[in-house]
Amino acid sequence: MSESPRWVSPRQEPAIGLGEYLWMLIRNWWILLVIAALLSAAGYTWATYQYPSYSASAVLMVNPSSTPGQIDPRYLQVANSMIGTYQEIITSQPVLSNVAKEIGWKGRISALKDHFDAKNPINTQLLEINATFNDPQTSVKALNALIQGFYSWYSQRLRADIQSDLQQLNREIAQASAQVDDARAVYREALRSADSSTPAGRQEVRQAQLALAQANNTYQGLLQQRRDLQVQILSPDLGITTIIPAHLSGSPSRSSKILNTLAGLLIGLGLGSVLSVVKERARRRVFSKSQVEQYLGVQVLGDVKLSRFRRLDVESLSRTPSVRLIAAKIRRDLLGSEDRVGTVSTTEDTDQQVKVAAAIAKAMSYTASRVLLVECATKKPALTKVFDQDNDKHLRVGDSSPAVVSSIENLDLMLVPPASNSRDFSDLALHNLISDTKDVASFALLYIADPINNTNSDLLAGNKVDCCVIVTQRNKTLLSKLEETARYLDIMGCYVAGIVLVRETLL
Structure with missing residues (x-):
């Protein structure tokens, strides 16, 4: 297997654009609302009880x-x-x-x-x-x-x-x-x-x-x-x-209640905007493709939209154009020939990121001979749970050894129990596991949720992985968290080749 280029440490943090500033305000709308309401009420009260001049x-x-x-x-x-x-x-x-x-x-x-x-x-x-x-x-x-x-x-x-x-x-x-x-x-x-x-x-x-x-x-x-x-x-x-x-000269004057209320509202919105921006700059989040590519120097493979009110199962999501395009890029540009091992990681163990990772594997199975998806689980397996819900099956998970717990068309799902619960599996090399399944799989994807806190992430050490794709969430995941995940995977021997952004929308 040829050596892959190593991931480069983050560059200077990119400048914040107008769109990101607007999202900072939208994300912290409650700060603007509370401060504007308080200052508007203060302006109205002051105008009401002020002595005439x-x-x-x-x-x-x-x-x-x-x-x-x-x-x-x-x-x-x-x-x-x-x-x-x-x-x-x-x-x-x-x-x-x-x-x-x-x-x-x-x-x-x-x-x-x-x-x-x-x-x-x-x-x-x-x-x-x-x-x-x-x-x-x-x-x-x-x-x-x-x-x-x-x-x-x-x-x-x-x-x-x-x-x-x-x-x-x-x-x-x-x-x-x-x-x-x-x-x-x-x-x-x-x-x-x-x-x-x-x-x-x-x-x-x-x-x-x-x-x-x-x-x-x-x-x-x-x-x-x-x-x-x-x-x-x-x-x-x-x-x-x-x-x-x-x-x-003239009649006694009082401050206008309307003007004072509007003044309080404008000052409150201004102050709330400043506080929101300061708060978000201290904990800057993943916002756009250009921001991630400029900061990490890693290509963004695509942007997957998930509706907040219209839920899609893995099967439906895997057939969307954005997910199929991402799967094609991973298979064609990153993995290349068959019998290759890739890693799909998520920065956090959230339902949206887990579902997109599963949908990518499912989309790859449409054009490959077979795809083996291995979940290095935490104490609460997430990927198997997604397929369990989608197929309405109760999947049994072994406690001491990895097992193929489900086979869905060309996709084989395997669960590796937490290392803390399995002494026998702690020294088992990943390439042996892949070798045992080559007769049924052309590509193997190793799924690790939140590798920094996952007890099974040490399986990456000493096992050659051709590439790694990180699934992260726009406007929610901290930019520092994404950088920390990429750095950790690189240290463990995974070449970070691409990033998939998940965006939650209303429709």
């Missing part, structure tokens, strides 16, 4: 001109830049601290800021301020306190700036006074020393007189600026006018 609004106009209440085009650019600054200042901590004192706010200042909103309508010099609280009087009171606090804080800043300007102006006035004294001294000296009868003398007196007048005008101008600043420091011009005082 009252909104108060006021409008300020920014006009940094010399005439309050009038718009000066020269100051429009200045006003637009100042509005952005005022929006930040009006909800700053110094201003909000005054509001907290007025309304008796006991929470954090940063939380109080969320109750206010300041915005500037496009292409206007207006500043709209809104305050929202659960009490109408509190809304109006808080908004008035905010505006007054802003005026007070900004006035203090302006007074500080004016005071700084006054100090600078006083220094300039002192210098101007000294210049006036110097100019007066020069003028007096010119009157005393210059000869007024000559043109040069008169010119010298006139220049000294002009210098004195200029110095005196500068000095008087600075004195006037100081008087103006002294008036401004008592009542600084903020360049802001309240054109609409604080008032309640």
Whole structure:
């Protein structure tokens, strides 16, 4: 018998496609349903018992001109830049601290800021301020306190700036006074020393007189600026006018029950989807032909569909096109000539996988001389039970030695009892068993359910098997379980040549 190529260890786990993500959600529909229902109920309850909110609004106009209440085009650019600054200042901590004192706010200042909103309508010099609280009087009171606090804080800043300007102006006035004294001294000296009868003398007196007048005008101008600043420091011009005082705007508002319920539903579906994907990625399942072939590097021989509500017996299932095609591939491509030994294993001992394994053997018997199907049973034989149910016979199983317990057309069924129950059979080589039946069989299939946990799977060791086919279930069997089964069979000497996928459908 020629050496078969060995199975290659799994490659990098393939990427998850959209279809697999959708199946993850369908498989964990109950997670989506529970979380979406809980969050929808929470949203509805919150909207039902939430206190109504009252909104108060006021409008300020920014006009940094010399005439309050009038718009000066020269100051429009200045006003637009100042509005952005005022929006930040009006909800700053110094201003909000005054509001907290007025309304008796006991929470954090940063939380109080969320109750206010300041915005500037496009292409206007207006500043709209809104305050929202659960009490109408509190809304109006808080908004008035905010505006007054802003005026007070900004006035203090302006007074500080004016005071700084006054100090600078006083220094300039002192210098101007000294210049006036110097100019007066020069003028007096010119009157005393210059000869007024000559043109040069008169010119010298006139220049000294002009210098004195200029110095005196500068000095008087600075004195006037100081008087103006002294008036401004008592009542600084903020360049802001309240054109609409604080008032309640509209009726009290409540959160919409419908919107809150829908929001809870959408958030729940999103959160449930994330949890479902995380859960399934941690225990990724067999999903598609391309996924298995890319991950294990083993060809998928076919995909068998089993209806959840329309049960087929082994005879009917073996005559379906998909099963017959798989059997033909095993016989033609994997086993080849007669007198060959193959292994059909399942990743789990489930009814669906057992029935497909039996149907494959039955389909092979239609085109072969004879097929011997040997079940290496666990404590509860599954394959013989399937044929027992299909043929309505009670098949007797020996306890100490293998026996042909049923012959169905060209298919001979043999059961090997659990090794734990048979000391005599524990050392019996499989090829001797096959040799004894060559006169009646052209192909022998060794069936092992869940070889990792099967006590008879050690029969594979030391017995040449031409190929091995694994039957597994889509959307149920873990990808890691399939890989572990393939690895174990390879270690035991079985060349894993193909995989059959079983898919359960509604119809």
